[in-house]
Amino acid sequence: MVDVIKINTFLADMSQYGEFSRAHNEAFPDGVPASASYYTPALVLPPLLVEIEAIAIIGSGGRILLTLLMLTEDSNY
Numbered sequence: 001m002v003d004v005i006k007i008n009t010f011l012a013d014m015s016q017y018g019e020f021s022r023a024h025n026e027a028f029p030d031g032v033p034a035s036a037s038y039y040t041p042a043l044v045l046p047p048l049l050v051e052i053e054a055i056a057i058i059g060s061g062g063r064i065l066l067t068l069l070m071l072t073e074d075s076n077y
Contacts, residue, residue, distance in 0.1 A: 001027060001028060002030070003056040003057055003058050003059070004028070004033050004054050004055070004056045005033050005034065005055055005056060005057055006033055006034045006035065006054070006055040007024075007033055007034070007035040007036075007052060007053065007054050007055075008035070008036050008037075008038070008052070008053040009024075009035065009036070009037040009038065009050065009051070009052050009053075010037075010038050010039075010040045010043060010050070010051040010052075010053075011037060011038070011039055011040070011049070011050055012039075012040060012041070012042060012043050012048060012049050012050070013049055014039050016049060016050070017037065020037075020050060
């Protein structure tokens, strides 16, 4: 997680923002990277609550990794 420099978060239910924010801060205890959160009425799959797009620079090679992580309310992450 130390390589993550930017996160875009898409929330299908803004009433869950507080819970998302707590998890986000827990995942980045040494400081939160640049981020933006957006409300969307629906995500690609109906059971999704949160979609997170993370941009990271891996190591010192300067390569950029784009990761798309989808979480559902019944996931075991």
